[in-house]
Amino acid sequence: MLGISVPASTSNLGCGFDAFGLALNLRNEFLVEEWESFRVYIEGEGEHLPRDENNLFIKAYLKACQRLRVEAKPLKVVQKNRVPTARGLGSSATAIIGGITACEIIHGKSMSHQEKLRIALSLEPHPDNLTPALVGGFVISLLDEDKVIYTKLDFPEDIKLVVAVPDFELSTHEARKVLKQMVSLSDAVGNVQRASLMIASLCQKRYELLKEAVKDRLHQPHRAKLIPGFYRVLERAYEEGALAVFLSGAGPSIASFSTENFESIGKAMVKAFEEEGVSARYLVLDVSNEGTKVYQSFDS
Numbered sequence: 238m239l240g241i242s243v244p245a246s247t248s249n250l251g252c253g254f255d256a257f258g259l260a261l262n263l264r265n266e267f268l269v270e271e272w273e274s275f276r277v278y279i280e281g282e283g284e285h286l287p288r289d290e291n292n293l294f295i296k297a298y299l300k301a302c303q304r305l306r307v308e309a310k311p312l313k314v315v316q317k318n319r320v321p322t323a324r325g326l327g328s329s330a331t332a333i334i335g336g337i338t339a340c341e342i343i344h345g346k347s348m349s350h351q352e353k354l355r356i357a358l359s360l361e362p363h364p365d366n367l368t369p370a371l372v373g374g375f376v377i378s379l380l381d382e383d384k385v386i387y388t389k390l391d392f393p394e395d396i397k398l399v400v401a402v403p404d405f406e407l408s409t410h411e412a413r414k415v416l417k418q419m420v421s422l423s424d425a426v427g428n429v430q431r432a433s434l435m436i437a438s439l440c441q442k443r444y445e446l447l448k449e450a451v452k453d454r455l456h457q458p459h460r461a462k463l464i465p466g467f468y469r470v471l472e473r474a475y476e477e478g479a480l481a482v483f484l485s486g487a488g489p490s491i492a493s494f495s496t497e498n499f500e501s502i503g504k505a506m507v508k509a510f511e512e513e514g515v516s517a518r519y520l521v522l523d524v525s526n527e528g529t530k531v532y533q534s535f536d537s
């Protein structure tokens with residue numbers, strides 16, 4: 238079978254709403270072969286996901302076939318899902334980029350990153366998860382009409398991400414509904430200043446600036462009410478020595494940057510969630526510089 242490996246991502250990083258994204262070394266694998274009808278088998282995360290054409294991977298595959306004007310060949314897809322679904326870790330981006338890549342390979346049609354992103358954006362209208370899922374690494378993206386302008390920056394190798402993943406789903410769609418369509422000039426300026434500071438602190442390894450840089454006024458204050466214990470989790474992670482703590486994507490996971498104390502930070506974050514009656518687990522992850530990879534798989 239054809240194997241497609243797509244990384245999870247954490248986006249926004251607090252102050253970089255809809256712009257910053259980091260690919261992580263946690264990957265969904267999609268094994269694909271031509272079949273008589275569409276069939277999806279799921280292993281690992283996302284037991285509840287659709288097994289037919291309503292599965293987002295298949296929707297993205299069909300969308301790409303339509304855009305390329307090729308007749309879609311039905312597929313058997315085995316999803317080996319490691320990325321928790323609807324938790325702010327870009328699982329939907331893995332399915333979208335995976336499905337588009339399947340179309341490219343199965344039909345022997347090569348597409349540029351820009352073409353793939355344009356198709357992907359019709360299914361998820363913000364580029365900050367899609368770009369790192371495709372190209373890997375630390376990516377800053379913006380949308381200009383339907384074109385994604387992006388660049389990849391080196392991410393410091395000594396920073397790991399400790400991510401607390403609570404046991405409930407929050408769809409990005411729902412978490413965007415609580416955002417304000419109009420924001421004040423001071424809030425907008427506050428985020429521009431801090432996003433710039435975050436890039437500078439990472440590039441210059443001025444890690445003492447990250448705690449201030451990560452603060453955000455555009456999305457976290459509104460989303461916090463959807464996540465029991467949000468501020469408690471932040472506080473506990475800082476007490477254990479985290480450099481910066483922020484909502485991962487649209488949540489409900491909470492991620493932190495740190496160079497040490499990974500296990501104690503993770504345990505403290507989980508305990509803080511549990512004190513609010515929410516069970517949770519934690520993951521210690523690195524940034525993955527590799528985006529989507531295609532390989533020959535002998536599994537099925």
Ligand SMILES: Nc1ncnc2c1ncn2[C@@H]1O[C@H](COP(=O)(O)OP(=O)(O)O)[C@@H](O)[C@H]1O
Nearest residue numbers: 293294322323324325326327328329332408409
């Ligand atoms: N591995 C997957 N395969 C197919 N569809 C998926 C997969 N992961 C997520 N999805 C779809 O994406 C939805 C979650 O997307 P979203 O709310 O953006 O959260 P996330 O932060 O996980 O990307 C799921 O409810 C499901 O419809």
Ligand SMILES: N[C@@H](CCOP(=O)(O)O)C(=O)O
Nearest residue numbers: 255325326327409486487488
């Ligand atoms: N910038 C988006 C990112 C959503 O990421 P996800 O991993 O939660 O899908 C947002 O904040 O809405």
